[in-house]
Amino acid sequence: xxxxxxxxxxxxxxxxxxxxxxxxxxxxxxxxxxxxxxxxxxxxxxxxxxxxxxxxxxxxxxxxxxxxxxxxxxxxxxxxxxxxxxxxxxxxxxxxxxxxxxxxxxxxxxxxxxxxxxxxxxxxxxxxxxxxxxxxxxxxxxxxxxxxxxxxxxxxxxxxxxxxxxxxxxxxxxxxxxxxxxxxxxxxxxxxxxxxxxxxxxxxxxxxxxxxxxxxxxxxxxxxxxxxxxxxxxxxxxxxxxxxxxxxxxxxxxxxxxxxxxxxxxxxxx
Amino acid sequence: xxxxxxxxxxxxxxxxxxxxxxxxxxxxxxxxxxxxxxxxxxxxxxxxxxxxxxxxxxxxxxxxxxxxxxxxxxxxxxxxxxxxxxxxxxxxxxxxxxxxxxxxxxxxxxxxxxxxxxxxxxxxxxxxxxxxxxxxxxxxxxxxxxxxxxxxxxxxxxxxxxxxxxxxxxxxxxxxxxxxxxxxxxxxxxxxxxxxxxxxxxxxxxxxxxxxxxxxxxxx
Numbered sequence: 168x169x170x171x172x173x174x175x176x177x178x179x180x181x182x183x184x185x186x187x188x189x190x191x192x193x194x195x196x197x198x199x200x201x202x203x204x205x206x207x208x209x210x211x212x213x214x215x216x217x218x219x220x221x222x223x224x225x226x227x228x229x230x231x232x233x234x235x236x237x238x239x240x241x242x243x244x245x246x247x248x249x250x251x252x253x254x255x256x257x258x259x260x261x262x263x264x265x266x267x268x269x270x271x272x273x274x275x276x277x278x279x280x281x282x283x284x285x286x287x288x289x290x291x292x293x294x295x296x297x298x299x300x301x302x303x304x305x306x307x308x309x310x311x312x313x314x315x316x317x318x319x320x321x322x323x324x325x326x327x328x329x330x331x332x333x334x335x336x337x338x339x340x341x342x343x344x345x346x347x348x349x350x351x352x353x354x355x356x357x358x359x360x361x362x363x364x365x366x367x368x369x370x371x372x373x374x375x376x377x378x379x380x381x382x383x384x385x386x387x388x389x390x391x392x393x394x395x396x397x398x399x400x401x402x403x404x405x406x407x408x409x410x411x412x413x414x415x416x417x418x419x420x421x422x423x424x425x426x427x428x429x430x431x432x433x434x435x436x437x
Numbered sequence: 438x439x440x441x442x443x444x445x446x447x448x449x450x451x452x453x454x455x456x457x458x459x460x461x462x463x464x465x466x467x468x469x470x471x472x473x474x475x476x477x478x479x480x481x482x483x484x485x486x487x488x489x490x491x492x493x494x495x496x497x498x499x500x501x502x503x504x505x506x507x508x509x510x511x512x513x514x515x516x517x518x519x520x521x522x523x524x525x526x527x528x529x530x531x532x533x534x535x536x537x538x539x540x541x542x543x544x545x546x547x548x549x550x551x552x553x554x555x556x557x558x559x560x561x562x563x564x565x566x567x568x569x570x571x572x573x574x575x576x577x578x579x580x581x582x583x584x585x586x587x588x589x590x591x592x593x594x595x596x597x598x599x600x601x602x603x604x605x606x607x608x609x610x611x612x613x614x615x616x617x618x619x620x621x622x623x624x625x626x627x628x629x630x631x632x633x634x635x636x637x638x639x640x641x642x643x644x645x646x647x648x649x650x651x652x653x654x655x656x657x
Contacts, residue, residue, distance in 0.1 A: 280585040296569035378570025396470035
């Protein structure tokens with residue numbers, strides 16, 4: 168056996184093991200719950216409330232992340248300044264932060280006794296036990312996923328196109344909107360998909376910071392956790408999990424399609 | 438040996454576990470409903486100590502635990518941050534009072550609903566309207582009170598003893614639910630002798646003493 172094919176075989180086995188390990192738990196959820204039971208679970212009011220809340224809260228969070236994050240990422244990618252590495256690290260910190268730590272951190276910052284708590288409440292904003300608090304938690308944990316991808320995408324942009332646009336008389340905003348944005352579409356889209364996925368799965372920070380109440384703060388993952396511990400709740404937890412997987416997969420796929428992700432078209436990048 | 442215990446038992450149980458001789462005891466503390474669900478999924482525990490008698494009884498019927506034994510009692514109370522203006526059950530009906538209770542499936546949430554169900558409908562509805570979060574275990578209700586996020590919560594009397602800066606408002610006797618804790622040896626336990634001795638000690642012995650010191654009542 169030649170050296171090359173020996174390595175090829177090992178890599179192939181590694182891929183098989185990776186696929187099996189990542190796919191089996193997902194398949195198990197669908198194998199354990201019949202389609203009829205899945206529809207039944209969707210009919211339950213608490214499940215519908217949780218899914219609807221999850222969709223609404225993650226959508227609002229993502230809009231905030233995209234609107235604020237895109238120009239911020241553009242600036243970080245196109246300018247070099249002292250302390251840039253520090254800023255980048257600070258932005259990425261929530262990526263590696265355990266969700267429970269994120270929840271505690273949010274309470275310490277914006278909770279009633281947090282350092283900004285009185286400022287927040289005197290501005291007439293209520294976060295703890297409110298849907299707004301869920302959105303804050305989702306933005307906090309998901310923004311770094313988007314920012315990372317967006318910064319990388321803008322950084323890979325060929326500066327000459329922007330210069331050309333500027334030379335042709337486009338202002339900085341016009342150059343950003345008509346030249347930079349369209350060319351980083353795929354990068355931004357994959358950032359959106361990752362951030363959305365993280366937001367949909369958010370659990371610990373939401374529970375600690377916003378609490379859990381049906382229709383207000385009980386998102387789908389919190390409902391799954393509540394279902395799990397109910398007598399005979401494992402089946403409804405499975406059903407809700409199945410729905411969440413389908414929704415996440417649909418989001419991931421549609422965002423990638425919209426972004427024109429080449430990986431979906433089957434072309435290798437090597 | 439692994440002991441699954443209701444989160445309200447944490448202080449007393451960890452002391453007992455530490456002093457228990459003959460086995461190295463590891464405690465896992467969570468809502469009794471979560472622990473019961475984990476036992477149903479085959480979690481490797483040796484003792485289950487629940488904040489009610491329902492969950493151990495269900496698991497016993499399913500053949501997952503040996504016959505449960507009641508080992509302690511407790512009282513449900515209203516807890517408020519020290520210096521709160523709330524000083525009666527009636528104050529919980531005031532609009533915009535931030536009230537936090539247990540999820541319906543966790544025992545403390547069940548006892549809370551027993552109390553609420555004994556109230557006249559208008560009073561009950563006014564209180565329920567103030568519920569801002571249903572927490573998965575009593576310890577997270579306590580945490581929300583300690584952080585000042587909530588203004589009042591239904592918890593066990595023993596929780597207020599260990600919590601920092603909280604005060605107790607007793608419930609009228611006619612509303613007080615029967616809070617009873619039951620423990621059982623897990624049927625599949627590989628340390629049955631030690632597990633039985635552990636449960637025995639909760640009823641009379643070192644465990645019972647640790648429980649009384651933490652404010653738990655003798656079994657009702």
